[in-house]
Amino acid sequence: xxxxxxxxxxxxxxxxxxxxxxxxxxxxxxxxxxxxxxxxxxxxxxxxxxxxxxxxxxxxxxxxxxxxxxxxxxxxxxxxxxxxxxxxxxxxxxxxxxxxxxxxxxxxxxxxxxxxxxxxxxxxxxxxxxxxxxxxxxxxxxxxxxxxxxxxxxxxxxxxxxxxxxxxxxxxxxxxxxxxxxxxxxxxxxxxxxxxxxxxxx
Amino acid sequence: xxxxxxxxxxxxxxxxxxxxxxxxxxxxxxxxxxxxxxxxxxxxxxxxxxxxxxxxxxxxxxxxxxxxxxxxxxxxxxxxxxxxxxxxxxxxxxxxxxxxxxxxxxxxxxxxxxxxxxxxxxxxxxxxxxxxxxxxxxxxxxxxxxxxxxxxxxxxxxxxxxxxxxxxxxxxxxxxxxxxxxxxxxxxxxxxxxxxxxxxxx
Amino acid sequence: xxxxxxxxxxxxxxxxxxxxxxxxxxxxxxxxxxxxxxxxxxxxxxxxxxxxxxxxxxxxxxxxxxxxxxxxxxxxxxxxxxxxxxxxxxxxxxxxxxxxxxxxxxxxxxxxxxxxxxxxxxxxxxxxxxxxxxxxxxxxxxxxxxxxxxxxxxxxxxxxxxxxxxxxxxxxxxxxxxxxxxxxxxxxxxxxxxxxxxxxxx
Amino acid sequence: xxxxxxxxxxxxxxxxxxxxxxxxxxxxxxxxxxxxxxxxxxxxxxxxxxxxxxxxxxxxxxxxxxxxxxxxxxxxxxxxxxxxxxxxxxxxxxxxxxxxxxxxxxxxxxxxxxxxxxxxxxxxxxxxxxxxxxxxxxxxxxxxxxxxxxxxxxxxxxxxxxxxxxxxxxxxxxxxxxxxxxxxxxxxxxxxxxxxxxxxxx
DNA sequence: CATGAATGAGGCTTCATTCAT
DNA sequence: CATGAATGAAGCCTCATTCAT
Numbered sequence: 125x126x127x128x129x130x131x132x133x134x135x136x137x138x139x140x141x142x143x144x145x146x147x148x149x150x151x152x153x154x155x156x157x158x159x160x161x162x163x164x165x166x167x168x169x170x171x172x173x174x175x176x177x178x179x180x181x182x183x184x185x186x187x188x189x190x191x192x193x194x195x196x197x198x199x200x201x202x203x204x205x206x207x208x209x210x211x212x213x214x215x216x217x218x219x220x221x222x223x224x225x226x227x228x229x230x231x232x233x234x235x236x237x238x239x240x241x242x243x244x245x246x247x248x249x250x251x252x253x254x255x256x257x258x259x260x261x262x263x264x265x266x267x268x269x270x271x272x273x274x275x276x277x278x279x280x281x282x283x284x285x286x287x288x289x290x291x292x293x294x295x296x297x298x299x300x301x302x303x304x305x306x307x308x309x310x311x312x313x314x315x316x317x318x319x320x321x322x323x324x325x326x
Numbered sequence: 327x328x329x330x331x332x333x334x335x336x337x338x339x340x341x342x343x344x345x346x347x348x349x350x351x352x353x354x355x356x357x358x359x360x361x362x363x364x365x366x367x368x369x370x371x372x373x374x375x376x377x378x379x380x381x382x383x384x385x386x387x388x389x390x391x392x393x394x395x396x397x398x399x400x401x402x403x404x405x406x407x408x409x410x411x412x413x414x415x416x417x418x419x420x421x422x423x424x425x426x427x428x429x430x431x432x433x434x435x436x437x438x439x440x441x442x443x444x445x446x447x448x449x450x451x452x453x454x455x456x457x458x459x460x461x462x463x464x465x466x467x468x469x470x471x472x473x474x475x476x477x478x479x480x481x482x483x484x485x486x487x488x489x490x491x492x493x494x495x496x497x498x499x500x501x502x503x504x505x506x507x508x509x510x511x512x513x514x515x516x517x518x519x520x521x522x523x524x525x526x527x528x
Numbered sequence: 529x530x531x532x533x534x535x536x537x538x539x540x541x542x543x544x545x546x547x548x549x550x551x552x553x554x555x556x557x558x559x560x561x562x563x564x565x566x567x568x569x570x571x572x573x574x575x576x577x578x579x580x581x582x583x584x585x586x587x588x589x590x591x592x593x594x595x596x597x598x599x600x601x602x603x604x605x606x607x608x609x610x611x612x613x614x615x616x617x618x619x620x621x622x623x624x625x626x627x628x629x630x631x632x633x634x635x636x637x638x639x640x641x642x643x644x645x646x647x648x649x650x651x652x653x654x655x656x657x658x659x660x661x662x663x664x665x666x667x668x669x670x671x672x673x674x675x676x677x678x679x680x681x682x683x684x685x686x687x688x689x690x691x692x693x694x695x696x697x698x699x700x701x702x703x704x705x706x707x708x709x710x711x712x713x714x715x716x717x718x719x720x721x722x723x724x725x726x727x728x729x730x
Numbered sequence: 731x732x733x734x735x736x737x738x739x740x741x742x743x744x745x746x747x748x749x750x751x752x753x754x755x756x757x758x759x760x761x762x763x764x765x766x767x768x769x770x771x772x773x774x775x776x777x778x779x780x781x782x783x784x785x786x787x788x789x790x791x792x793x794x795x796x797x798x799x800x801x802x803x804x805x806x807x808x809x810x811x812x813x814x815x816x817x818x819x820x821x822x823x824x825x826x827x828x829x830x831x832x833x834x835x836x837x838x839x840x841x842x843x844x845x846x847x848x849x850x851x852x853x854x855x856x857x858x859x860x861x862x863x864x865x866x867x868x869x870x871x872x873x874x875x876x877x878x879x880x881x882x883x884x885x886x887x888x889x890x891x892x893x894x895x896x897x898x899x900x901x902x903x904x905x906x907x908x909x910x911x912x913x914x915x916x917x918x919x920x921x922x923x924x925x926x927x928x929x930x931x932x
Numbered sequence: 933c934a935t936g937a938a939t940g941a942g943g944c945t946t947c948a949t950t951c952a953t
Numbered sequence: 954c955a956t957g958a959a960t961g962a963a964g965c966c967t968c969a970t971t972c973a974t
Binding site for chain 1: 355356434476478480484487489493508518
């Protein structure tokens with residue numbers, strides 16, 4: 125890889141970092157290329173040297189965003205000590221914290237797919253799958269050891285993700301310490317989904 | 327009420343039905359007045375005869391949608407027999423079924439807060455509150471009788487709603503009977519949130 | 529003239545009165561047919577039963593406005609006692625008072641002609657001519673008796689009209705009594721245009 | 731200032747020249763951005779590269795126009811020889827000549843106050859004030875030396891400006907030499923406003 | 933006569949995209 | 954590589970006008 129290519133690579137990363145941040149904050153429609161360019165002290169047109177268009181930039185940005193996000197969760201899952209339950213709870217808290225603080229509009233980002241080209245959609249799906257895998261693995265571990273019990277693995281994961289990614293909506297106006305408490309409550313609440321014990325309240 | 331007024335009322339309802347469907351499918355930004363008008367075989371400008379603008383149309387559409395939805399759940403909650411648990415489970419199933427079958431993407435409608443005028447936001451919030459109340463009441467009943475136990479009422483409701491309203495995303499391609507099973511699984515899963523027993527898996 | 533025709537005539541007059549008021553207040557562009565209709569408690573469409581379109585309505589309204597205005601000045605010119613100078617001064621004051629208080633945007637109204645059909649333009653011109661005549665007659669009288677002296681009759685009248693019709697612009701925010709003083713000052717100032725004495729300050 | 735900036739500056743000037751002409755000819759409401767763009771052989775949207783919107787463009791156009799105009803009058807007032815009367819008369823002639831020949835309908839530009847944002851209105855007011863100042867200064871000089879006499883300074887200036895800026899309306903169709911005569915007559919007529927002697931003809 | 937409804941043209945504005953330099 | 958400039962499509966909105974009832 126030549127020096128030029130590395131340089132280009134770095135530039136691309138810079139752009140993606142900024143784009144991920146903006147898209148994550150405001151969602152696809154509310155971010156214009158002008159916004160991205162301005163934050164980079166660059167002209168709109170320059171972005172086209174690196175990306176074919178807004179969709180491609182957005183997809184790449186989502187991938188960056190997801191990669192960063194997943195990467196941090198993976199690292200935490202791998203390194204965290206404690207029982208499966210302790211680690212899962214930590215994972216949930218971390219996920220929610222990232223969602224609320226860094227990518228409050230990530231949910232919005234995943235709800236535009238109807239208009240997106242299939243190719244991009246596939247990559248987004250793949251990215252979500254990888255993200256999901258972190259939780260799935262930990263869940264499987266706890267299930268195998270008997271520490272967890274669920275009604276159905278897939279459904280449980282879906283419900284967890286739904287709650288975690290919507291958290292920014294209701295944590296929007298909270299103060300720092302109120303948010304911390306909200307995270308705790310949400311984590312504790314979601315842990316009930318995997319709790320053995322009486323099962324569901326039916 | 328004169329015949330003319332009834333006629334106008336019916337027209338408004340037609341428009342709202344179409345608008346609710348479209349906004350529910352694609353979200354606020356991705357629906358243009360042109361889209362709504364076309365679906366009604368009418369010109370864009372005509373919509374302004376009934377609504378002052380896009381915001382007002384969208385709000386009315388949401389209100390219509392939410393009112394119908396909430397009304398049905400309220401009726402069910404009032405009439406359903408059985409324990410609090412049985413009724414809550416039925417409510418969850420009904421909610422999800424409506425979401426998936428009739429308003430497959432209502433979720434998108436709630437994700438535009440950044441752009442909406444305060445007045446409209448207030449009405450949407452009020453609508454959500456009323457919707458929430460149905461579940462909250464039932465939950466309170468079960469908690470009082472000791473049939474339920476939760477970490478925190480608000481958080482539990484938020485998590486439930488999140489999972490229920492995102493259901494359409496992952497139930498999209500399922501066959502009729504697969505959907506039924508998915509509803510059951512989701513209901514059972516969410517019931518764990520209110521289950522007494524060991525509490526969270528911490 | 530049948531009863532029906534008289535009734536229609538009265539309706540037309542009502543409409544014109546309202547239209548003259550509105551156009552005189554805000555100018556041509558800033559008044560919509562909706563505005564006129566609303567003030568009459570009538571539907572937009574109904575206006576088309578009496579007038580072929582906005583232009584025709586506006587022209588007729590201008591004529592009404594001008595007729596009313598000119599009529600009052602004519603009456604005053606005919607009945608007022610005193611020297612030509614005293615009567616001219618009274619006329620100026622009356623003109624300005626009407627302009628400022630009742631038709632503050634009349635000036636605006638006369639500045640749209642570029643877009644108007646020739647037929648309408650002719651009528652407006654004719655109307656202005658008649659309006660002008662009141663002043664011209666009085667001026668001629670004073671000139672003949674030697675009470676007045678002007679550089680050139682036409683130019684003097686133009687200058688007077690210009691100053692009188694622009695008065696609303698600078699009298700806009702004044703209080704009642706300040707306006708009265710402004711009227712006096714303007715009248716006195718303009719009377720210098722017809723003063724004999726040293727002629728111009730050249 | 732870089733070459734690029736100079737180029738942009740020139741483009742802005744081109745646009746402003748065209749805009750000033752059009753707005754001056756027809757008034758604010760009767761000119762669309764499409765009109766301006768077409769005259770520049772450019773698309774509507776391109777104008778937004780230079781101006782934030784119609785209001786800003788119009789204000790800048792007025793400012794350009796007024797600045798040029800005032801500048802020339804200031805220069806003339808400063809350099810012209812002769813008594814205050816001679817200089818004032820020259821100033822009036824120059825003002826009218828510019829109005830009629832170069833900005834034949836600038837008057838229209840000043841007649842949109844109802845619709846304009848406060849900020850822009852303030853700048854227009856300021857511009858008019860500066861314009862006014864040229865005449866006011868000269869008038870004050872003549873008053874102090876006893877060469878002039880007026881009823882009221884402000885009113886006199888208003889009347890003068892009104893007559894001068896409406897001149898294009900009645901000088902529209904005149905031939906070159908007729909215009910010259912009209913300018914003379916108007917100047918002589920307006921000079922009566924500052925003439926000592928018998929005062930007003932009351 | 934009057935209304936309610938609809939239309940269509942036009943206006944302002946935004947923005948992804950292109951391209952010569 | 955990057956920029957400045959321009960484009961064109963699309964969006965929201967207003968309003969004069971038409972017309973069946």
